[in-house]
Structure formats: structure tokens, C-alpha cells
Amino acid sequence: MQDHNHILALPSSKLLVSGVACGYFVHQYVKRVEVDRHPLSILSIVVAAPFVLAFGLRHLGKYEGYLLAYQSALMVESCAVLSLWMNTLIYRAFSHPLKEFPGPFGAKLSKFWSLKQVIDSKVRWYQVVGELKNKYGDYVRTGPRELVIFDPEAIVPILGFNSKTRKGPFYGAMEQSLHTTRDHDFHKMRRKVWDLAFKQTLADYGPSIEEFTDSLLARVASSGGKPLALNDLCIHYSYDVMSALAFGDSTRFLEGKSTKTATKILDNIREGIVAVGALLHVPWILTVVESISFAGPMMEFNRWSAEQVDKRSQMKNPRPDIMGHLLEHTEDTAAGRRLLNADSRVIIGAGSDTTASALTVLFVLLATNPSYQKKLRDEVEIIFANSTYNSAKPQVLLDGIINEALRLYPPVTFLSQRVTPAEGLTIGKVHIPPDTVVSVGTFSIHHDARNFLRPDEFIPERWSSQPDLILNKSAFIPFSVGAYNCPGRGLAMMELRSVISRTVQEFDISTSDMHEFDTRGFFDGIKDHFTSGVPRCEMVFQKR
Known part of the structure; x- marks a missing residue:
């Protein structure tokens, strides 16, 4: 042997x-x-x-x-x-082809370096990349095949309608929807359906939005001038609007009549986006989480959102809404139902958290800049007196205040990923190699003096009477730009105009601890939860 x-x-x-x-x-x-x-x-x-x-x-x-x-x-x-x-x-x-680009040595080796920075910064990646910009310049290597770019000239080549880039690996880590698909042709086809939904029904949304603003004002009035939890007020408003306009049935948070299931789902979403804000740097972990979503909070959210789609499909003579249009233009197949369920989750997240964070920021800015309350009140009272109020119609100061809030503290601080094409991408004198993941730092772009003079100051007039303070209007990208821009921009602006104009008309707004409120600390405390995580605060609404 x-x-x-x-x-x-x-x-x-x-x-x-x-x-x-x-x-x-x-x-x-x-x-x-x-x-x-x-x-x-x-x-x-x-x-x-x-x-x-x-x-x-x-x-x-x-x-x-x-x-x-x-x-x-x-x-x-x-x-x-x-x-x-x-x-x-x-x-x-x-x-590596990116070896000539500057950046931390650890970032060259692994995206776990970025994950560590997210954890160390307490989920404020947008602040981390701002510090990297100050240290390394406009092109910073933040991953083995990743660059974060601050050059204003990069916005159009990377995000514009004619850009040859495609979406990055983060999007491929999740189920396919309008927002997450990396298939350009599929997105183009599906986006037409979404755009038509908003175009045909946007005029019908106005009365519904005003009804929910009525409910918000009633809840504010019931506080009797006592401190009110601002974050809850704004998120409840945005979820009520989202659920009604998306699924034809309000969650009724403002009225205090939401179901236990809806409340639990809202809490799960709040916790879930914190995880997304960290794990988007290691998308393969998100893929694993997505694959095992048959249990836990993710499973509950998936099941609830699918139930909303089913309920909406069975409604008789409903009011016009987004999901009704999507149902009408989506095949009734297993693949079609999966797509509808995924799109419903996009509506729930993108259609509520972003609006809520923007509203919270707007109220704090008005409370800490009381002179603008009077100026805005003068504008809106003329509008109401002349019976020309329409939340779909832009107003000079109102839109200036909203735009300035969106510029200073964009509701999405996530750096949208794109991948350069086979021939690479040239921006000015800089050539970026093929298959590089590139991101534009929205927060940093908005706070760059090359784009906006006195960039860290709240100056609503830059959008009207002081246009010289805007050096590069294409750098204003709170709703992104190009083919993947936000389809719900018009609806979001209607909600913001309605709430802010009508609240200012009826109430004086102030922080509950006016003499001790740390404005700088408050805004520096905003976290990058994919959507912005605004610190909790209380607000006082005194009836005029």
C-alpha cells in the first residue's frame, strides 16, 4: 500500500x-x-x-x-x-489607476475606512468629506475605486442629462425601483410614467395639501403656546400627506389617530435610515440585509408597503394619486407587483423624510431669524388679501427662504454615486479613469464660495434682489439634476409653501429656549442618514 x-x-x-x-x-x-x-x-x-x-x-x-x-x-x-x-x-x-489622486492611505485599501469615519463622526459623512476637501483639494480618493469631487465643473458631466456616467454600486445593492435601478433604459421608460403621474395629478393635490396644513395648524393651535416637539410635527405632516397622495388613505398622525402598525413602521424607518447612512459605504452588506429581509423590521416595512399597494388597487372611485397612476401603467404580473411594491417604498421614504427635514430646518431658521417672519408675513398677507394664494405658484420671498434653507441644509446629504464610462471622464484638465465611482459633495458644493458668496450665511435675497451673491446657479442641486433628478420636486415645494406661508400668517415662531438656543450647534448636529437627520428640538408657536 x-x-x-x-x-x-x-x-x-x-x-x-x-x-x-x-x-x-x-x-x-x-x-x-x-x-x-x-x-x-x-x-x-x-x-x-x-x-x-x-x-x-x-x-x-x-x-x-x-x-x-x-x-x-x-x-x-x-x-x-x-x-x-x-x-x-x-x-x-x-x-491602481487612481493612485495619482490624493486621499487618506486607509481609503485606498478599503471602504471600511469610510465606514469607520462615519462611525467616528457620529454619522456625519458630509462633514468628513468637507474636511477632506480642505486637506486634499477638489478630487479626493475616498475608496479603492472612488473619488469624491468638489469641482463645480464636475456637476454637469457627472449628473447632467447628457452625462455618460451610470449609477454606482450602492443602488445595485437594493431591490429594483425607479430610484435604485442602474438600467438606464428601464429608468427612462419608468420615469416617463412617474412624470406623467405628477403632471396629470399635481393640480389635484393642492386641495389635499391644504387640508393637511389645516390639520397641522389645528395641532399647533392646540399647544396653546407651549413648546411643541417640532420634529414629530413635521414628520407626521409629511407622512400624512405622503400616504394620502400616494395611496389614497392618510396615516392620520396629525389627528393622533394613526394605527399601531403605522406608528411602528414609522419608527422602523427612522431607525433603518440610520443604518443605511452607514452601510451605503459597504453596499455588499446592504445586499445581504436585503436578501434576508424575510424577518425583522425590514420584513415588516416590506409587508406594510405591499399592503398599501393592494388596498389602493381595490379602492372604488378614489381621488387622483400617484400610486393609482402607477397601477394603471404597470403590468399585473409578479414582476410588475414587485416593481410597484419597490416604488411604494421609494414614495414612502423619499416623499416624507426629505420634506420633514426641510420643514424642520425652515422653522428653526425662521425662529432664529425673526425679521424674516415679518417680511414673509407682509408678502403672504397681500397674497391672501387678493385671493391669489396657490401653493403651486412661486412667491418671491417665500421661495427665496425655502431655496436658501435647501441650499444651506439640503434634505439629502447622501453623495449620489455615478460610475465613469469605458473611456473615462475628463473634467477640465483632470482625467478620471474608466469604471471609477464618482460622487459630487452636495453640501460642500452648496457651501463653496466659488458658487455662492458668503456661503454659510442665511440670505434669502440672493434668490431675488441680490443675485450677485450667486456665482454659479447650476451648483444649486438639492433635488439633484439630470435624468435622475427628483420627480416629486413640484409636490415638495407645494407642501413647503403651504405650511410655511400659512403658519407664519397665523403664528409667531420661536425656539423654546430662545436665550440658550445654540444655532450653530444645532445645525452642525445634522446627521447623514441618507436623508438628513435633523436634531430634535422644541418650538413655540404663539397665536397672533
Whole structure:
């Protein structure tokens, strides 16, 4: 019988060399593809590989016992994985096409560097990248294949309608919807449906919005001038509007008649977007979370949103709404229903949290800049006196205040990812290599003196009587720009105009601790929860 003891030495020589070579050749492949889009498949391969290799070695007669073959196979795989890691780190640090771009050394090696910065900054990534800009300039390498760009000239080439970039890996980590799809042709087709929904029904939304503003003012009046939790007021308003205009049935938070399920879902969403704000830097983890959403808060949210779609599809003679139009223009198939359910979650998130954070910021800005309350009140009282009020119609000072709030503290601080095309992308004298993930820092762009003079000051007149304070109007991108801009911009502006104009007309607004309120600390405390996480505060509304 063959003596198999000498085989024990084999993994340390030929098989281990094979493992090292395997790691090298795997790296040559994976550096060209987005392997992080398939984490569960990769995990399955890693788990199965030793068993397959052990079976092959046993079949070739190399080992008498399967356990010995498995142990050797596991050792070979470990060597291959170690080789892959070493090749990857060396390539990223010294040979990557982005090696000439400045940035922290840790960022060149792994996106876990960014995740650590998010955690250390208490989920304020937009502030981290602002510091990186000050240190490294307009083009900063923040990941192995990622650049964050602050150059104003980059906005149109990256985000514009004629841009050749495509959406980044973060979007591919989640279910396909209008917002998350990376398929340009699919997005173009689906976006036409959404745009038509808003175009045909926007005029019908005005009365509904005013009804909810009535409810908000009634709730404010019931406080009797005592401090009111501002964040709850704004999120409840935005969720009531969203649910009614999207699904034809209000969640009734403002009236205090919401169901326990709706309240729980709202709490889950608030907690979930905190996780998204961190994990968007490692999208493969989001993919795993999405894949196991058959349990826990994500499952509850998915089930609830699907129920809203089903309820809406069964309504008789409903008022015009967004989902009704989407139902009408989506095939009644399993794929169509999945798309509707995914789009419903886009409506719930994008149609409520953003409006709520913008409203909260607006109230705080008005409370801490009381002179603008009087100026705005003079404008809106003339409008109401002449019976020309219409929340869909722009107003000079009102829109200036809203735009300035959106510029200073955009409701979405997330840096929208794009990927450069096969030929790369040239911006001025800077050439960005192909397949690079690029992001434009919205918050930093809005606070850049090359775009807006006195960028950190609240000056609503820059949008009307002082246009010289705006040097680059294309740098104002709170709703993004280009093909992927926000389809609900018109609706959001109607909500903001309605609430702010009517509240200022009826109430004097102030913070509950006017003499101690730390305005700078409050706004510096805004977190990057994908949408902006505005610090909790109380507000006093005194009836005029």
C-alpha cells in the first residue's frame, strides 16, 4: 500500500503554491468586476470550494481519507484567500489607476475606512468629506475605486442629462425601483410614467395639501403656546400627506389617530435610515440585509408597503394619486407587483423624510431669524388679501427662504454615486479613469464660495434682489439634476409653501429656549442618514 504520510507535506509545497497562484489570478479577474454585488454567491463559493477540491483530490487518489483531503483543501483555500487579499491591497495602494489622486492611505485599501469615519463622526459623512476637501483639494480618493469631487465643473458631466456616467454600486445593492435601478433604459421608460403621474395629478393635490396644513395648524393651535416637539410635527405632516397622495388613505398622525402598525413602521424607518447612512459605504452588506429581509423590521416595512399597494388597487372611485397612476401603467404580473411594491417604498421614504427635514430646518431658521417672519408675513398677507394664494405658484420671498434653507441644509446629504464610462471622464484638465465611482459633495458644493458668496450665511435675497451673491446657479442641486433628478420636486415645494406661508400668517415662531438656543450647534448636529437627520428640538408657536 502506498505510504500517504508524505502527502501531508504536499500542501506546504505544490498545492500551496497553487493556492498562491490561484489568489493572484482570481485578483486579475475580480479587479475588473463589481464582485461586491454578489456577496452571498461569493460566500457560497468560499464555503463549497474546500469540499469540491477535497472530492477532486480524493477522486485522483491523492488521499486515502476524505478528512485529510478536506484539511489540505482548506489549507489551500486559505492560502488562496490570503494571496488574493495581499494582491488586492498591493494593487490598490500602488498600482491602481487612481493612485495619482490624493486621499487618506486607509481609503485606498478599503471602504471600511469610510465606514469607520462615519462611525467616528457620529454619522456625519458630509462633514468628513468637507474636511477632506480642505486637506486634499477638489478630487479626493475616498475608496479603492472612488473619488469624491468638489469641482463645480464636475456637476454637469457627472449628473447632467447628457452625462455618460451610470449609477454606482450602492443602488445595485437594493431591490429594483425607479430610484435604485442602474438600467438606464428601464429608468427612462419608468420615469416617463412617474412624470406623467405628477403632471396629470399635481393640480389635484393642492386641495389635499391644504387640508393637511389645516390639520397641522389645528395641532399647533392646540399647544396653546407651549413648546411643541417640532420634529414629530413635521414628520407626521409629511407622512400624512405622503400616504394620502400616494395611496389614497392618510396615516392620520396629525389627528393622533394613526394605527399601531403605522406608528411602528414609522419608527422602523427612522431607525433603518440610520443604518443605511452607514452601510451605503459597504453596499455588499446592504445586499445581504436585503436578501434576508424575510424577518425583522425590514420584513415588516416590506409587508406594510405591499399592503398599501393592494388596498389602493381595490379602492372604488378614489381621488387622483400617484400610486393609482402607477397601477394603471404597470403590468399585473409578479414582476410588475414587485416593481410597484419597490416604488411604494421609494414614495414612502423619499416623499416624507426629505420634506420633514426641510420643514424642520425652515422653522428653526425662521425662529432664529425673526425679521424674516415679518417680511414673509407682509408678502403672504397681500397674497391672501387678493385671493391669489396657490401653493403651486412661486412667491418671491417665500421661495427665496425655502431655496436658501435647501441650499444651506439640503434634505439629502447622501453623495449620489455615478460610475465613469469605458473611456473615462475628463473634467477640465483632470482625467478620471474608466469604471471609477464618482460622487459630487452636495453640501460642500452648496457651501463653496466659488458658487455662492458668503456661503454659510442665511440670505434669502440672493434668490431675488441680490443675485450677485450667486456665482454659479447650476451648483444649486438639492433635488439633484439630470435624468435622475427628483420627480416629486413640484409636490415638495407645494407642501413647503403651504405650511410655511400659512403658519407664519397665523403664528409667531420661536425656539423654546430662545436665550440658550445654540444655532450653530444645532445645525452642525445634522446627521447623514441618507436623508438628513435633523436634531430634535422644541418650538413655540404663539397665536397672533
